[in-house]
Amino acid sequence: MAKAKKKRQPDLSRALNAVRRMVRGLRSAAEAVERELKISGAQLFVLKELADVPDQSVKDLAAVTMTTHSTVSQVVSQLIAKGLVARTSDPSDRRRAVLRLTRQGANLVRRSPGVIQADLIEGFSILRPAERRGLANGLEKWLDASGMARVQSRMLFDKPLLDRRRSRSSTRSEPDQGS
Secondary structure, rough: OOOOOOOOHHHHHHHHHHHHHHHHHHHHHHHHHHHHHHHOOOOOOOOHHHHOOOOOHHHHHHHHHOHHHHHHHHHHHHHHHOOOEEEEEOOEEEEEEEEEHHHHHHHHHHOOOOOOOHHHHHHHHHHHHHHHHHHHHHHHHHHHHHOOOOOOOOOOOOOOOOOOOOOOOOOOOOOOOOO
16 A cells, blocks of 8 residues: 655744754753763753852742743752852841852853853844744744643753652653643
8 A cells, every 4th residue: 555645844844853953952052061060951051140140039040041930949959959059148138048159159150161041042032023922922832732832841951850759760751840
């Protein structure tokens, strides 16, 4: 029996290839950061943001990284545990906790490469407003039509903590549920 020919869809091919290139670039950048610095890309992104503007709160970082408080809080906790970030009281409002790089964190940022997230943000900002809106709308509609609209986003290269209730021998990954 002859195979049914699929109709060529050049726009679909272009879109899928663009996504493939982006995923490949993101994966390559994440692996390089992990190999060279022993931290995740998400952690490096937060460190770079704190290097640019010290004394930010988790809420401030969530805004500049365009993610949720919960996601940034998890990344910050990992950075504190590694001795790269310190949490202190805001000198102007002792009720507010702020974050700053430790000496070790500052040294790591000095020898680190740029973060691909900044390249993506810069590249997006170069687009005209109508192109930005169209791209965002199109991507959201594509995800919806593909059944992925309910998958919540997280920081790029964030490695969620394993659910301690799951068996250590379980290798099946769960769908990404954090933001």
